[in-house]
Amino acid sequence: MGVIEKLFGFVFGGGSNVVRETVEVFRENAEAGAARGAQLQGQAMAQYGQEFAVLRMGWFDRFMDAINRLPRPMLALGTLGLFVSAMVNPLWFSERMQGIALVPEPLWWLLGVIVSFYFGARHQVKAQQFQREIVGTMVHVPQVLDNIAQIRELRADAVMIADTGEDARLSVSAVQPDDNPALEAWKRAAA
Incomplete structure (x- = not known):
């Protein structure tokens, strides 16, 4: 022990x-x-x-504080606006994105550096990947426009939406009455 x-x-x-x-x-x-x-x-x-202990009373200090608060909300709301415009008017959005595709790569680098400096830990690689993704997305624009046209053809308020075309069987079946139990019950009750 x-x-x-x-x-x-x-x-x-x-x-x-x-x-x-x-x-x-x-x-x-x-x-x-x-x-x-x-x-x-x-x-x-x-x-x-x-x-923030120092009181800023001058108009210039207040103005600069207001300016410093603008970039983040403007970028966030602008990005949301791009999403909305892509859904509301795809052709307008496509035209703008084609213009962005023409921006030279050094200018993208400069924009990436500015945004990286302003927001902190942003990386240039992310900006270049974003540009490649935009170009990849623009390839799908014709397919998206075709899909939108097909969707618009399915609208119930379109002219001649119930047209049977040249299908004779569908034309005959469209004018033949169906059994309607509710209507039959109403006729019996009324008689």
């Missing part, structure tokens, strides 16, 4: 834990890491708070 007690005392006792200290060499202590993260976040929030 004494040997085991001394062994456990050596490994776990004496105010220090050899196992814990050894593991912490290879893996961060989660509790201590969370405390450091909370402290770092608190310091960052305090720094951000100091930025």
